Amino acid sequence: MTKTPDTVLITGASGGIGLELALEFASHGFDLILVARREAELEALAKRVRREHGVRATVVPADLLVPDAAANLVKTLEGLDLVVDILVNNAGLMDMGGFANLEVGRHERLLQLNVVVLTSLTRRLLPAMLDRGRGRIMNVGSTSAFQPVPSMAVYAASKAFVLSFSESLSEELKGTGVTVTALCPGITKTDMYERAHGEHDVVQNIPGSFLSSVEDVAREGYEACVAGQVLVVPGLPNRLVASAVQLYPRWLVRTVGGFVGRRSTR
Numbered sequence: 001m002t003k004t005p006d007t008v009l010i011t012g013a014s015g016g017i018g019l020e021l022a023l024e025f026a027s028h029g030f031d032l033i034l035v036a037r038r039e040a041e042l043e044a045l046a047k048r049v050r051r052e053h054g055v056r057a058t059v060v061p062a063d064l065l066v067p068d069a070a071a072n073l074v075k076t077l078e079g080l081d082l083v084v085d086i087l088v089n090n091a092g093l094m095d096m097g098g099f100a101n102l103e104v105g106r107h108e109r110l111l112q113l114n115v116v117v118l119t120s121l122t123r124r125l126l127p128a129m130l131d132r133g134r135g136r137i138m139n140v141g142s143t144s145a146f147q148p149v150p151s152m153a154v155y156a157a158s159k160a161f162v163l164s165f166s167e168s169l170s171e172e173l174k175g176t177g178v179t180v181t182a183l184c185p186g187i188t189k190t191d192m193y194e195r196a197h198g199e200h201d202v203v204q205n206i207p208g209s210f211l212s213s214v215e216d217v218a219r220e221g222y223e224a225c226v227a228g229q230v231l232v233v234p235g236l237p238n239r240l241v242a243s244a245v246q247l248y249p250r251w252l253v254r255t256v257g258g259f260v261g262r263r264s265t266r
Contacts (some may be wrong), residue, residue, distance in 0.1 A: 007056075009033040009077075009084045011064065011121070012091030014041035017140060017188060020218035021088055022049065028222070031056040033082060035073065036091070037063050058082060064091055065109055070120035084125050086136040086225065089118040092158075099153045107154050114158035119165065126178065133177040138225040139166045141184040143238050147245045159184070163231075170230045179228035183221040186238035188212045212238070 008025045012018040014036035022032055026049035034042045039061040046057035058080065062073050077084065093110040095102055122137060129135025142156075145163035149156035166182035173180060188211070217234045224232035233239045 006085035007031040007033060007083060008086040008088060009035065009125075010088040010090055011035045011117075013045065014038040017185065017214055017217055017221075018088070018090040019045060020214045021090060021221060024218045024222040025086075026053040026055045026057070028226075029053070029055060030086070031058075033058045033060060033077070033084065035060045035062050035064075037061065064117045065112055070117050070124060073121070074124045083128070085129075085134070086138070087121065087125050088138045088140070088225075089121060089162075090140045091117065092140065094152070094155050096152050096155075098151065110154055111158060114155070115161050118162065122169070129178045130173075130176055135178040136181070136225050136228070137166075137169070137178070138181040138183055138221060140221070141166070141182050143184050143186040143233060143242050145182075145184055146242045167230060179230075181221075181225045181229055182231050183217070183224065184231065184233045184238075184242065185212055185217045185221075186233070186235055186241075188214055188217050 008022075008030045010018050010022050010025075010032065013022050013032075013034040015038075018036070019041075022034060022045060026032055032046070032049060032055060034046060034057060036042055039059065042059040042061060046059050049055055049057050060073065060076055060080075062069060062076075064070070064073070066072075092114045095106050095110055099107075118139060122139075126135070126137070129137075139162050141162040142159040144152060144156040145159040147156070163182050163184060166180050170180040212235045220232055220234040223229075233242045
């Protein structure tokens with residue numbers, strides 16, 4: 001009897017890391033459920049993976065910022081009789097600027113997508129994985145999870161949540177057949193990076209050695225996820241920094257971050 005391919009649900013799949021993760025999983029024979037607001041981009045991606053890799057790709061357009069978005073998405077999946085073997089929580093927002101200068105609504109939307117929706121989708125899809133005794137969850141965090149980042153205070157805090165949540169859940173689920181991976185890339189060459197590069201001097205001054213290609217991030221994330229690895233930080237320079245900041249006193253890490261952050265908001 002031929003085994004049915006596992007199905008991967010990827011949020012924020014219409015561009016950036018999410019799109020590359022979809023291509024990476026598809027290249028290894030996984031079926032896809034593609035979720036994002038931009039339906040046209042999702043349909044183009046679905047056609048591409050069907051043509052190039054012969055996998056099944058289901059497009060589910062959804063705005064994850066609307067009330068009850070996670071619950072409605074799961075209901076849609078149930079109506080389509082789709083089983084999620086691997087959940088990739090990739091959708092997210094990033095804002096840069098002084099905390100008091102950004103609109104309250106922007107902070108709230110960021111937290112809703114980066115924290116609330118990620119948590120809700122995980123909680124709603126995890127029980128079925130546990131019942132089957134197998135599954136994978138990958139949460140896309142950031143190297144900003146490892147230290148405070150003034151001028152990106154809420155974003156960094158949201159990614160610190162993602163990292164802590166992922167590591168905690170990975171321990172809870174030991175022995176169940178379900179694993180949790182935190183993918184924590186550094187600055188990655190995506191559309192989000194290009195927008196920030198054009199608007200903020202501090203981004204323009206980031207050394208090229210710290211920039212990761214989206215293809216490399218997706219490949220390392222895929223490999224870590226299927227292997228059940230708890231944490232992956234793509235790129236040697238990013239791994240060194242993520243390790244180093246945990247060795248220095250927090251006051252020093254905070255002070256250096258504050259100096260850089262204040263410069264970025266002037």
